[in-house]
Amino acid sequence: MIAADGRAPYQSRAAHCALMGALLFNAGLCFLNTMGLAVTGGTVAGAEACIVMLALAFALDGRAGPWLVLAILAAYAILILVLRGSTDPKMIRDLLIPVAFYNLGLRAPDIRDADRAALAAGLVVVAMGLFEYAALPVYEQMFNIVRYYIARGSMSAAEMNGLTGSLFASGVRPDARTILPFLGPHRVSSVFLEPVSAGNFGAILFAWGLYRPGMRGRGWLFACAALTIILADARFGAVVCVAIAAALLAAHRLPRLLWFALPCTILLALAVCGFENTASDRSNNFVGRLLVAAEIITSLPVEGVLGTSAEKVFVSDAGYAYVLLQIGLVGGLAAWLLFVLMPAGSADAWRLRCAGATYICLLLVISDSPFSIKTGALLWFMLGAADGAGRGLAAEAAPRSDPYARGPYVGALARSGPLGISP
Known part of the structure; x- marks a missing residue:
């Protein structure tokens, strides 16, 4: 009982x-x-x-x-x-x-x-x-x-x-x-x-x-x-x-796999944008915020991507960078996989x-x-x-x-x- x-x-x-x-x-x-x-x-x-x-x-x-x-x-x-x-x-x-x-x-x-x-x-x-x-x-x-x-x-x-x-x-x-x-x-x-x-x-x-x-x-x-x-x-x-x-x-x-891939796709797109984009406009609009987020992500060292960097970086305007710095790529993917599956x-x-x-x-x-x-x-x-x-x-x-x-x-x-x- x-x-x-x-x-x-x-x-x-x-x-x-x-x-x-x-x-x-x-x-x-x-x-x-x-x-x-x-x-x-x-x-x-x-x-x-x-x-x-x-x-x-x-x-x-x-x-x-x-x-x-x-x-x-x-x-x-x-x-x-x-x-x-x-x-x-x-x-x-x-x-x-x-x-x-x-x-x-x-x-x-x-x-x-x-x-x-x-x-x-x-x-x-x-x-x-x-x-x-x-x-x-x-x-x-x-x-x-x-x-x-x-x-x-x-x-x-x-x-x-x-x-x-x-x-x-x-x-x-x-x-x-x-x-x-x-x-x-x-x-x-x-x-x-x-x-x-x-x-x-x-x-x-x-x-x-x-x-x-x-x-x-x-x-x-x-x-x-x-x-x-x-x-x-x-x-x-x-x-x-x-x-x-x-x-x-x-x-x-839509299949569950798509929902798991969604943040990975967005993160990849931001990284590509950060490496390829040369525009200097950082206006207070959605495009400007995207460019700022892309720059922050591509500036992270390997330790930052894995969540093992002790360096303090302002990432409040870039949530994906925040996830990498605070939780790490492996931990973030595992948490999202649990949420989706x-x-x-x-x-x-x-x-x-x-x-x-x-x-x-x-x-x-x-x-x-x-x-x-x-x-x-x-x-x-x-x-x-x-x-x-x-x-x-x-x-x-x-x-x-x-x-x-x-x-x-x-x-x-x-x-x-x-x-x-x-x-």
């Missing part, structure tokens, strides 16, 4: 606390720092660690899958850190967030937990965003973003931009706003403190709205996604929404995973934002909740022609552990 899990009555509440904590802790620390309570990089890392530990406490159970993955991750991380001669735990954090929040979503008692979490997060982001837009002077008195990023060590005083005041460097569009120009140059950051993550979050909400046609409050979720992207003037977020919609439609028609809970869950893969692969071209807990926590929770909702029925209900719920996983899917590994 299997012993009852004493955490079960608190599972939904703990999941929502972890998700809201991941969403709001930076804004909370920024507020405290602005009000005079000094914040350091250690404070931020400690808060993030507490949130991840809470997620893990309610994500892990007796199944062997996640424990095995965590053991492999720990061994790999120790090896890389030893070869790198570093004690920086950032790589461990980057690998822990997907495992913790995916498994937290997988253990959600009801997929409607993810519905409620997404809608609550969207409403909080929009409310904060409208406050920032309508009362910017008051917002800046409460949230001095530049001072917070300097305090945590993410930027230096020399990087301060007088044009943006206390807002993040990208908080004001230097040229004309792309989405609804009459709103002015201010790009709303909301609880994320910088507008890029706000746009990414809008795309995540949009993906969940498309995936959940029967969701209660679906119209409000789409409204939150649209308002977040519009207020942040997130051009890339708007483009990603179109790509996500295409991925959801085409997921069943582990069994989906159902055919619909596979569609959402393809949308998530599209979001991650495109965003890595110009940013390391997929590793941010601010947006990543909800994304991975959604992917886990989708797999968890369909896992018990997929093997029995899926047609034999469905390669995503059957194939080599026939009969094992309903029994599989959180990462598709049978206990």
